[in-house]
Amino acid sequence: MASEISDGNPVTISHAMAMHGDPKYPADFKRFEYTSSRALKGGELKLHSLGTFDSFNGFIPKGNSADHLGLIYDTLMTGSADEAFSIYGLVANKIEYPEDRSWVIFHINPAASFHDGHSIDANDVVFTFNTLMEKGSPQYRFYYQDVEDVVALDTLRVKFSFKPGASKEMPLTVSQLPVLPQHYWQDKDFSSANLQKPLGSGPYKIGKFEAGRTITYDRVKNYWGAKLPTRRGLYNYDKISHDYFRDFTIAMEALKAGVVDIRVERVSKLWATGYTGRAIEEGRLITEEIDHENPTGMQAFLFNLRKSLFEDRTLRQAIGLAFDFEWTNDNLFYGAYKRTQSFYSNSELASSGLPTEAELALLNPFKDQLPKEVFEQVYRAPVSGELPNNRINLRKAKKLLDNAGYRVEDNQLLTPENKPVNFEVLMYDPGFKRVVNPFIRGLKKLGINAKIRMVDTSQYINRIREFKFDMIVYSIGQSLSPGTEQVSFWHSSSANAPGSRNLMGINNPVIDSLVEQLIKAETRESLITHTHALDRVLLQNHYVIPHWHINHHRLAYWDKFDRPSITPRYDIGFETGLMSWWINPRKVKGINRSQAQAEAESNEMATEAVEQ
Known part of the structure; x- marks a missing residue:
């Protein structure tokens, strides 16, 4: 790791970079410690996938792409699996950045090449970035929204400049950019989903x-x-x-x-x-x-808040009380799972207890815009209790609904505006019916008529992309170092962008602010505090009905x-x-x-x- 001064700003040139602190592996490291020098090359690994595929272009919001297409592409740099978030050399063998991380220069390895022998250069990186921003899935525009400019300084150096106030994570975020061959794509339609074998540079x-x-x-x-x-x-x-x-x-x-x-x-x-x-x-x-020690994220029933029916937090909370996890776990899952209590479960990022002073400093400015439970109650997903058929929680749900002006006529729950409370659970996997059907029976006792809508995999993907659903079963994964990708999960700017990962359609200015603060966290401790605060607000708004997880x-x-x-x-x-x-x-x-x-x-x- 070398340092110098440029325009009064200390600049680091290194083989690696960590989000917080120093990278684990030194410049002369030989291999990651979870690999072996005894490994043999050869043989065939036979895997399975579910569903189908009709595209070898996984970068665009079209088609059903084949699994593991990442095997054919190398990224600028790559992470290790025994650190929260550090990057090491791949296509780029060195990284250069100032103390404020307002820009980053990647030094491309002169040996890097595509499968046809064509050398990888800085223009390929610029081409890739511009192509993904213009024609790629919406997630790339969220990931790279703080990139102001990308310039090829020469054949082997490419510079990314970031907007004022951008997250210090941005150098690491852009390091994960897969590098596409400009010479291959220049006479082809990148926006087309097809089965033409693409050219890559990977293993x-x-x-x-x-x-x-x-x-x-x-x-x-x-x-x-x-x-x-x-x-x-x-x-x-x-x-x-x-x-x-x-x-x-x-x-x-x-x-x-x-x-x-x-x-x-x-x-x-x-x-x-x-x-x-x-x-x-x-x-x-x-x-x-x-x-493992990976965050298990949040698998859950997700509400589509774009539907006017689900705008009411009280109704969402009452519907959540109708899901009997304890019965499901005991009778369907052989007691294998733990109830998920956080969007960042199985990690230090998960909130617990009441807010700390540091968390309150982030939450108090929004006190009049947040549910009082954020400050006064420890979030706990509902527990069915000793009475059979989830009676305790169903009684709680009915009381919530009664107090909010809902009423039942002829076994049908009506909103205060006299609209029936009915919805569909969109699914493609018939095996999950055994979980959803008991949930539907519980809802029926509240006068809510829910039903399953089964579709094939391709139709499911398209409907998700276009937000054409009431409720779905979905898993929201998380990393050990949440950052810019949180915009695509929760920020209002992603709520109505087709193909975004804000599937719930969250449009909440408080959450927007918490996300924006989180991605600018300066230290690991600060990042954890910001994540705890965001987690509490997400949980107490009942945007999802948490399912379960295992830590192995x-x-x-x-x-x-x-x-x-x-x-x-x-x-x-x-x-x-x-x-x-x-x-x-x-x-x-x-x-x-x-x-x-x-x-x-x-x-x-x-x-x-x-x-x-």
């Missing part, structure tokens, strides 16, 4: 595929970045193949049949009862729970892998977890022998049964 490229059903990524054998410290020990498979299935149950059967190698189980019933059979008994198919990954995988001795502290996800594993040829041979023996024994038993 993989698209191989064989069958539209909507299968896709294979082939490892680039002359990948330019293979020996970088941020790439050593990662991306070890020669091929990564995906088969697409209709639902989780079929995908699990594919795993048992050996069509799929590994699966993250999201259905607690399947985890508790579905993993049986000889392969599991003999240890060839392994089930394992791996703890449930993995089922064939015993054909080896893996590093250290598990990433914050992730066992696709990129930083599974991509550090590798296939052990000796184990593969053992599995093949065992499967052949099992099949032979099964055939022998079948023959004996026929003869008898």
